[in-house]
Amino acid sequence: MKDYLIVGSGLFGSVFAHEANKRGKKCLVIDKRNHLGGNVYCENIAGIQVHKYGAHIFHTNDEAIWQYVNQFVKFNNYVNSPVALAKGKLYNLPFNMNTFYQLWGVKTPAEAAEKLQHQIEQYGVPNPQNLEEQALSLVGKDIYDILIKEYTEKQWGKKATELPSFIIKRLPVRFRFDNNYFNDRFQGIPIGGYNGLINGLLDGIETLTDADYFADRTYYDNLAEKVVYTGKIDEYFAYEFGQLEYRSLRFETELLNQPNYQGNAVINYNDADIPFTRIIEHKHFEFGTQEKTVITREYPQNWTPEKEAYYPVNDDKNQRIYKQYRTKADTIEKVIFGGRLAEYRYYDMHQVIASALKTVKNEFQNQ
Ligand code: FDA
Structure with missing residues (x-):
């Protein structure tokens, strides 16, 4: 019998698993995808780390979080200047x-x-x-x-x-010649990609991919004393209060036979007659010098249940539905709900790590 079954191997699940394992708890991390890491997962194409679920740039003002991630992987000095x-x-x-x-x-x-x-x-x-x-x-x-x-x-x-x-709450303007997108003190991309961070977090912990919790919920629940659930909260409760809505994206990735396509990692395409919003050229996140390059066009799209859920729709209707799920979730003692899908909110990476560490603190306060 495990102490924790962790559903989802994204940053929330992986940080929780790491901290629980450190405290001597036995964990099993499962993910329905065929890889670990959730949305920070990188795919190696022609030696280039491709951010499969959209460009991910790590940034934080919190020195403790920066030190936390630097235990597992070294970061380069990439500065986002779209x-x-x-x-x-x-x-x-x-x-x-x-x-x-x-x-x-x-x-x-x-x-x-x-x-x-x-x-x-x-x-x-x-x-x-x-x-x-x-x-x-x-x-x-x-x-x-x-x-x-x-x-x-x-x-x-x-x-x-x-x-x-x-x-649009604020639109910061800067009266300096400064193209650094973020104001945070710490910023960069893990050298070798985000998988190094996830592998470091999950080192020595049992994991299972291609494993959907809902394929056999009773079986999985019986494997552990407690569950940490980082999937969609409405799915957990079989959509009994209705379906939460998202905005989705479609990624079109291409390997090009040239060393440098656009000279920058991120170029936004503003005009209405171009259907995508951005082109990401992944090698520039890591100052790559390969002969080829990989680009990804990012097309925003309406979300339907078979598509990836990317951005929660933060309107009153969805917040009302979410609150009903949250209230019910709070009554279930043996399940911890955390991360962007279970909390139905947009989290940056440093924020989801902070949230997982706070959850760990509450869970293990007497140890
Ligand atoms: P995540 O989604 O990573 O993990 C959840 C996992 O649970 C998934 O692997 C999923 O497969 C699994 N799962 C769900 N249901 C399951 C089930 N039934 N059974 C088994 N497994 C199940 N942040 C930042 O700091 N800088 C950036 O530049 C960006 N960029 C960015 C771009 C885009 C397009 C998006 C959408 C988001 C970002 N982010 C970001 C945010 C970042 O992606 C986010 O903070 C983390 O991925 C959240 O980690 P979680 O663990 O919460 O979810």
Whole structure:
């Protein structure tokens, strides 16, 4: 008999398993996919680590989390500096002095701030009712038209005027020539890919892939004293309060016979007439020098149950449904629900690790 059956080998399940194992607990980690690691899994194509479930850049401000992951794998010094292609021109992101120069030709922070202020005064509205009004009020019309509108509409499959304003709470602008997308102190990509992190976490722990918990729930439940469940919470309860909705993505990956396709790991495609939102060139995450390159086009799509669930739809209807599941989950003593699917929320990697470590602390508080 195991102490814990862990359903899902993503970061939440793997961190929990590692910490439980360290405390002498016997664990079995199962995953319905044919590999471990959940959405951070990398596939080796022509010697390049391909982020199979979308680009993953590790970043955190929390030194303890940074040290935690660095126990298992070394990180390189990759800094995310995406570029956007819009109406035939390239723009640096996030919005910074380079972007303002590319948009307006302004050369000093004072000129840029004045231009931005003028745009906001001209196009902003006092009480924004939708995403379009919100964006116009935060950055004005030029940035909205060129760098936000069409990209966001592709991403969500809806008109910006039909999207709620809360999707864009803030639009940070930076009056420095600084293309580093994140503000965090620590950032990088694991050298050799994320599988090294997962293998380190799961070292010495029994694992089983191609194993769907729901294929034989009673069998799996009987293997352990307790279950850590990181799959979809609505599926756990057989959808009794209804199905939670997601936004999905389709990835189209290609191996190209050339060393460098786009010169950057991430290029956003903003225009409405291009159906994908980004092209990822994976080798640039690791400063690869291979003769070939691998690119992935990312197409946002509506979610249906047979597709991968990527982004929870954070509206009132879904939150109401989630709360019902959560209330019921809280009454089940022998099951711990955690991670992005069981908590129906978007977590960055550092956040899901922090959440798993907090769960570990609660679970083993007397040990
Ligand atoms: P995850 O989904 O990784 O793991 C859950 C596992 O449970 C899966 O392996 C699944 O197969 C398994 N499972 C589910 N049901 C099961 C069942 N019935 N039986 C057995 N197994 C089952 N974060 C960041 O910090 N920087 C970034 O750049 C990005 N980029 C990014 C891009 C995209 C497109 C997305 C969608 C997300 C990101 N993230 C990110 C977020 C990151 O992916 C996320 O924080 C972690 O993957 C969450 O780990 P979990 O363990 O919660 O879930």
